[in-house]
Amino acid sequence: MPVEIPPISRRRFLTGSLAASVGLAFGRTALGGDVAIEAAPAAPLEASAASRFALLSDLHIHADRGTRTRGVNQFRNLRRVCREFLSAPTAERPAAALVCGDCSLTSGDTRDYATLLSALEPVREAGVPVHLALGNHDHRGRFRQALRPILGPPPFRQITDRHVGVVASPHANWFLLDSLDHTNAIPGRLGSRQIAW
Numbered sequence: 001m002p003v004e005i006p007p008i009s010r011r012r013f014l015t016g017s018l019a020a021s022v023g024l025a026f027g028r029t030a031l032g033g034d035v036a037i038e039a040a041p042a043a044p045l046e047a048s049a050a051s052r053f054a055l056l057s058d059l060h061i062h063a064d065r066g067t068r069t070r071g072v073n074q075f076r077n078l079r080r081v082c083r084e085f086l087s088a089p090t091a092e093r094p095a096a097a098l099v100c101g102d103c104s105l106t107s108g109d110t111r112d113y114a115t116l117l118s119a120l121e122p123v124r125e126a127g128v129p130v131h132l133a134l135g136n137h138d139h140r141g142r143f144r145q146a147l148r149p150i151l152g153p154p155p156f157r158q159i160t161d162r163h164v165g166v167v168a169s170p171h172a173n174w175f176l177l178d179s180l181d182h183t184n185a186i187p188g189r190l191g192s193r194q195i196a197w
Contacts, residue, residue, distance in 0.1 A: 004165070005120065005150060007127040051171060052092065054085050054128075057100040060137065061119060063111030074105070078119045086126050096167055097123055098174060101135025107184045108139025113146030131167055134180040136188050164197055 056078070065075040085094055097120070104112040120130050134143060167174040179188030 004167075005117070005124060005130045005132065005147070007129055008121070008124040051169075052094045053167075053169075053174070054081075054094040054097040054123075055100065056081065056097060058102040058135070059099060059116065060102055060105045061112050061116040062105040063109055063115050065115060067105070069105065075115060075119055078116075079122070082120070082123050086122060086128070093126065094128055095169060097128055097130045098167065098176070099130065099132045101133050101179060101188075102137045103132060103134065103143070104137050104139070106137055108137065108142045110142045110146045113143055117146070117150070131165060131174075131176060133165070133176045134178060136180060136182070136186055137184055138180055139183045140180065164194060 059078055060069060060074045061078065062069070062074065066073065067075070082097075085097075103116050123130055132143075134140065164178065165176040167176065177190050177194050179190055181187070181189040
């Protein structure tokens with residue numbers, strides 16, 4: 001499910017509008033049957049800031065920040081990558097970070113997503129929105145549960161299937177499609193309805 005986690009700002013924190021601003025950004029379009037596609041329109045980006053994006057994929061974050069997989073600590077790698085792109089002068093920072101699935105290490109444990117959010121906190125604090133999509137190592141229900149404190153309850157009933165999002169910019173639009181078919185199974189699937197959308 002592509003989801004925008006907005007930047008953390010003092011004003012938003014103090015007014016408590018963080019959860020509402022994202023929750024209200026979601027619209028719903030039913031496409032028949034038990035499939036619904038949820039469009040998450042993001043705020044348009046300014047032309048001066050919209051020429052750079054941080055594209056992150058296959059994060060595979062585990063609840064335990066010290067976990068090593070194939071000799072690599074994914075949590076530390078993600079924090080290092082975020083520090084690298086945030087160290088650029090403000091005018092050269094990415095307009096947004098796009099996470100292309102596999103947020104969780106293996107099967108979408110709720111605690112994995114909590115650790116992911118803590119890893120991405122410096123990005124949000126720097127004013128860079130983060131857009132998350134799910135892959136085959138994610139779990140929709142647990143993902144929603146973990147993000148609920150940030151996003152609040154969705155303004156719609158439980159969605160049973162695919163979700164889409166668009167990140168619009170002056171130079172190109174990024175279409176985020178949900179490829180999660182079955183958790184921890186290969187392959188993923190887009191399906192004709194998402195492609196038609």
